[in-house]
Structure formats: C-alpha cells, structure tokens
Amino acid sequence: YTDWMWTSFVVFSISQSTMLAVGAIYYMLFTGVPGTATYYATIMTIYTWVAKGAWFALGYPYDFIVVPVWIPSAMLLDLTYWATRRNKHAAIIIGGTLVGLSFPLFNMVNLLLIRDPLEIAFKYPRPTLPAYMTPIEPQVGKFYNSPIALGSGASAVLTVPIAALGAKLNTW
Secondary structure (H helix, E strand, O other): OHHHHHHHHHHHHHHHHHHHHHHHHHHHHHHOOOOHHHHHHHHHHHHHHHHHHHHHHOOOOHHHOOOOOOHHHHHHHHHHHHHOOOOHHHHHHHHHHHHHHHHHHHHHHHHHOOOOHHHHHHHOOOOOOOHHHOOOOOOOOOOOOOHHHHHHHHHHHHHHHHHHHHHHHOOO
16 A cells, blocks of 8 residues: 555656646746746636546545645746746756645645545546556456466567568568
8 A cells, every 4th residue: 555655656746746836837838927827726726626526526525636736736837937047047957846845735635635536546446447446456467377378478579570580581
C-alpha cells in the first residue's frame, strides 16, 4: 500500500506541478499580467470541484476525488513574475522551481486528511470499466511460467532478426 501511495503521489506531483507551471507561465507571458497564474489555478480548482461534485452526485464518497492545492503554488509563481520585473527566463526558472518544490508539500498535507485511497479505489471501481476489468487483487507473476507468455516473448525477440534476414534475402 505505501509503495502504491508514494508512487501515485510522486507521479501526480510531477504531472500536476508541470501542468501548473507550464500553463500558468504560458498565460502570464501571453498576457503580461502578474496574477494570471493564480487566476489559472483558480479555474483549474473550480473545474476539479465540479468533477468532485459530479462523482459525489453519482453516489461516491466525498473524498473519492481529492482536489489538488494549486493556488498557493500559483501565488508563488505570480510573486516571482512580479519580483523579477517580468523577466521571462527568471520567471520560468525561479517560478518553475518554486512551483515544483511547493506543490508536493501543499498536497502532502491535503492527502493526509483523506481516508485510505487504495481502499476507496477498490471499494468504488469506476463505472466506466466493464465487469471483467474491475480490479480484484494484484496478480503479480501469475503468468511467469506460462507457455503462452514464453511463446509471445520468444516471437517478439525473434521477429526482428527474421525480418532483417528477409530484407537481406530480398536485396538479391
């Protein structure tokens, strides 16, 4: 469980802080207005609250979707943009670094307040999944000694040399 949680936290921290930094800097450089990053983060927060409300209306628990804390990191980005006198490169390097360092910290506090995410994920599978794809428990190494897996692996390895030999023979 802890390995799953840590991996998920790292992946979401990297992707969402990148999304915030790249999107907000694009908007700031496009408009030239300090405060644009906070505006951008507020819009993303509202979108996530709408999604959270939709899932809640479908009967899922209130903490089924966790709203990321974008706004404080975006405020740091705006502050950097204002402090560097609209220097684009400084805004990107310093502001992006501040977002990358602060975003995971704000969200760590946010995630400590919710119930066990893995238990929630297995208890409430997404309704878009067909019944045969609903996760039950991990099946690690189940097909390790399977002749089907061995055959597909061998065919994948042998395909390239056979294709190369066919190309060589075809050049005569």
